[in-house]
Amino acid sequence: MSDLISSARPAIFPFGDSAVALSNELGIPTVSLEGADVFLITVSAVTGISPDGVELWNQARELYVPSIVVVDDLVGSETDFDDMVPIIGRLLEPVVNPFLILHDDGGLPTALIDLDSLHIIDYSNGNREVRDSDPEHKLLVFEFRKEYLDALSAAGDGAFEAALLYPAIPYVATLGLGKAEIARYLERLPVRG
Numbered sequence: 001m002s003d004l005i006s007s008a009r010p011a012i013f014p015f016g017d018s019a020v021a022l023s024n025e026l027g028i029p030t031v032s033l034e035g036a037d038v039f040l041i042t043v044s045a046v047t048g049i050s051p052d053g054v055e056l057w058n059q060a061r062e063l064y065v066p067s068i069v070v071v072d073d074l075v076g077s078e079t080d081f082d083d084m085v086p087i088i089g090r091l092l093e094p095v096v097n098p099f100l101i102l103h104d105d106g107g108l109p110t111a112l113i114d115l116d117s118l119h120i121i122d123y124s125n126g127n128r129e130v131r132d133s134d135p136e137h138k139l140l141v142f143e144f145r146k147e148y149l150d151a152l153s154a155a156g157d158g159a160f161e162a163a164l165l166y167p168a169i170p171y172v173a174t175l176g177l178g179k180a181e182i183a184r185y186l187e188r189l190p191v192r193g
Helices: 017-026 049-064 081-091 135-140 142-155 179-187
Strands: 012-015 037-042 067-072 101-104 109-114 119-122 128-131 168-170
Touching: 012 017, 012 049, 012 081, 017 037, 017 067, 017 179, 037 049, 037 179, 067 081, 067 135, 067 179, 081 101, 081 168, 101 168, 135 142, 168 179
Parallel strands: 012 037, 037 067, 067 168
Antiparallel strands: 101 109, 109 119, 119 128
């Protein structure tokens, strides 16, 4: 997966067990928050976020460090990713969700729908497979997509890179769900000199 971010090697400040594991898995160097190109923070769908995490978020805002909120512990949680987005907005500040989760027949999160491209990103068989969404998917996500695209338009080009727009991305480590999507945001950061 580290080849997904070979063009940019951002220095990262990870907070939360999943963020640390993810930054290690992607081969991203970790540094202090003051020296970070990006702040990766995990919020648990089960336990939320600690006061230390909130404090670090506030410090990242003061330093204008681009930030990604990774929502983990989605398997077995009574709180879904869609439910977490407004909670994160109250605990930290408003985030955008560029992806919605699709569940299998057993209720497990196994795929994403990209609200920008409307592609389905399927992780159910252990590989990342991208395909066009069905017409009913497009209809079901219409309002979510409109809200997302309106937020992007209001924030302007480069808002993520300028630390003015914060994506929330679902992450299921056992499937790798969300890892490539996080890497896509990391690729947007300037190449370190």
